[in-house]
């Protein structure tokens with residue numbers, strides 16, 4: 120058993136046995152920036168994106184659902200689409216000034232404390248994932264490696280020249296279909312300090328959720344436009360860290376997302392330059408031993424950087440076997456349990472059928488722009504409808520990262536439970552959701568408000584006022600047993616992906632939402648009767664109507 124098992128246990132029990140260091144004090148004045156900063160790298164503005172017509176989000180939230188809108192199939196990405204996806208997902212698209220229950224409220228109107236919002240949620244709002252684009256000759260720019268500068272919505276060229284051969288080499292010959300016959304890749308790095316300065320040893324867990332939230336925004340965004348994206352999590356990581364010029368223990372590549380590129384009219388790639396039998400242009404002849412690497416360095420703002428042994432240990436543990444990609448069937452052993460696989464459910468169980476899930480025609484951009492955490496604004500006077508609950512549960516249960524270990528998205532890794540407080544026609548209690556039957560099985564009956572509130576660590580929510588609180592579980596240790604310690608990134612990123620599906624499903628339905636990591640996981644396992652198994656409750660996700668007429672400030676017209 121690797122270190123990841125030990126870490127997973129510590130994370131799960133941290134509400135009862137605090138993780139070291141227990142005396143960590145966050146030095147906010149010396150905190151890092153919310154993004155990497157390359158002061159001397161050339162920047163190119165990305166194309167404007169607002170005039171790109173919006174498309175319904177439904178095919179992204181319920182892929183393959185019968186009767187929903189069917190997106191027009193597309194040949195692939197071009198620069199305008201890529202620009203729009205980056206802006207809608209991680210770009211800064213608004214400023215949070217609404218009155219809510221967080222302790223940072225008083226500072227928000229001051230420019231230097233401004234909280235700029237993004238379409239993607241982020242654990243603690245720290246956004247430690249850095250996005251790079253390795254672009255080869257079939258793209259519209261001079262081939263190179265670029266960093267996405269979220270503040271300016273611009274690309275910064277970190278290196279000139281086609282390095283996509285290095286990326287393909289790092290992915291290895293067994294990479295899934297579509298990963299090797301392209302020369303466009305998004306490379307996702309994680310800068311640990313951007314998170315660990317606040318969360319210390321818990322950092323590794325949180326950054327994995329951040330990987331999942333971003334990857335899932337992209338998957339939903341792309342699916343709504345008839346495109347498919349999936350992150351590869353197994354590759355020669357030291358080689359890609361070396362390419363980015365980063366020290367693995369400080370910043371590491373967590374995922375590579377191959378992009379299908381629309382060659383037609385996108386630039387220099389074309390039939391004349393295509394390699395026989397390949398969609399790719401002829402690779403230039405370079406010295407095979409040449410190892411290009413970015414020379415620009417991210418300028419860190421913090422003067423004092425602290426290291427945390429658990430984060431380093433998890434980095435090393437998940438680095439092991441990085442190139443030994445598990446076979447596609449390996450995850451079957453860690454698939455989410457269903458009522459059919461469980462023996463403790465009986466035919467006599469009380470089941471509550473749910474209406475069929477469905478989403479209105481809300482656009483994907485609109486859902487992303489309107490997404491936000493409710494932070495204390497839930498109001499139980501208006502119940503959540505059973506249809507809305509059903510739709511949000513289905514979107515969450517349908518979430519797959521469909522990466523290199525499961526390209527067909529066959530294996531569901533997350534199972535959903537729900538604590539019902541105020542849902543029309545469904546009695547209060549805790550239920551297990553069965554996505555195949557589309558119903559709920561009662562686990563505990565009666566009001567759950569006091570339990571929910573007692574086991575939440577912060578004071579910014581009254582969870583009893585939420586219509587329902589959804590709880591995704593992942594069989595984290597089974598994932599580790601099936602695919603090794605690197606599977607920790609996959610298991611927890613899956614929970615992050617579910618969280619992002621949750622936020623976007625709620626936004627599409629006009630409901631308030633709030634995801635949280637700050638709760639006592641063990642109490643939830645006990646309440647849901649999971650202590651004898653390996654299902655780990657990883658998040659709580661509150662859903663409900665918000666108080667009407669909230670105070671807000673329209674900074675954009677001020």
Ligand SMILES: Cc1cc2nc3c(=O)[nH]c(=O)nc-3n(C[C@H](O)[C@H](O)[C@H](O)COP(=O)(O)O)c2cc1C
Nearest residue numbers: 236240241242243244328491492618634635636637
């Ligand atoms: C995995 C995850 C865990 C989170 N944990 C908490 C939490 O414990 N408490 C909380 O109030 N918000 C939590 N959040 C919400 C984030 O703080 C929020 O997404 C971020 O501050 C950005 O704000 P926004 O969602 O309003 O854009 C979490 C979000 C995610 C994705």
